[in-house]
Amino acid sequence: MTLEQTRQDRKRSSSAQRDDDAVSLRADLTIELPIRFVHELSAAESLQDVLDTVARWSSTVFGANRASITLAQSETELTLIAMEGNNAIPMDQPVPIYGTMVGRVYRTRQAEYTERFDGSPDLDCQMLSAKGLGCCLDVPMISGSRCVGTMNIAHESPNAFTDEDRERLQAMAHWVAASIRIHHQIEEMEVLSETDPLTGVCNRRAFATRFATLAKRWQRGKGALGVALVDLDHFKSINDTYGHESGDRVLVAVAKALDASFRKSDLIARMGGEEFCVVMAGVDKPALMSALERFNLALSELEIPVADSVIRVTASIGALLIDSDGTDLDSLVNQADQAMYKAKTNGRNRVEFVHVTQ
């Protein structure tokens, strides 16, 4: 065969492929998306909203008595994230990956249709059957190389779904999987953009936003607002003596000590260099001081191994309490900063405290 013949052959076969694609595209177009569904999706403000909308509409689109979406939770369990209709499997019930039809679909990434439940060995099918359902169709939600969970529709009558329903549900599941993945990627990016890459605590950029949220919650609550500016002592000489990499290890260890010393609801941020800020809502002076003592004790016990010795570190802390509304972050940080400098000039390794009333 000449080169020209080969080229002609290829052209013919790719044009035949295009014709086939066009036919299947026309067939795909029989999947009708109700306009209200699309509007509701566009109004969704969170991933949960999207999944609730999809569950609600998939029961309508497929005339199902139950529609549900499960997401991979761990190596052994899926979790029900959205559900519409028959409550045969309650939302708070984990779905085991082994011993269920949904788990099998997730593992094998192959859609399954149980036309009738009689004698089914699968736990989920048995639960659906016990609540009056007759059949169910389950498809994997795959995006890229990952299966993120499955979509399921069930009907009271056995054998209620068609091959076409299976194709449609699968198409919807792929779209939902892509949507879930994008949401997760955005969440990950948000976390990254708010985190100090070295220590894992909140960075300075996100500090103002987190502070605003915390201050708002506090103004409705009891107690005062405590702010502590923590600045490590003679950190430059640690870098100069042991190298920047050792200095970094000190910063990581200090961030861990901060994390262990304060409540989960307190805000810990790295303000830059070797300076951290802690904000506590709903404290009084004894509570603030005992939290700082706890931290100072943790700091005094820190030993960062280097070559043939260990690095020890101390901190100068400027602490303040404010007990009225109208907290201006810059002014609070400034006042904590002044207290911290006082701690430096008064000999370091100490806490200087100011009580502010605005």
Ligand SMILES: Nc1nc2c(ncn2[C@@H]2O[C@H](COP(=O)(O)OP(=O)(O)OP(=O)(O)O)[C@@H](O)[C@H]2O)c(=O)[nH]1
């Ligand atoms: N290893 C490391 N060092 C940093 C980082 N950011 C800032 N530094 C260093 O931190 C040191 C801060 O030095 P100074 O501001 O003089 O403070 P100090 O030596 O702790 O002195 P005092 O605060 O007065 O006790 C500088 O040498 C900076 O280069 C970092 O991410 N990693």
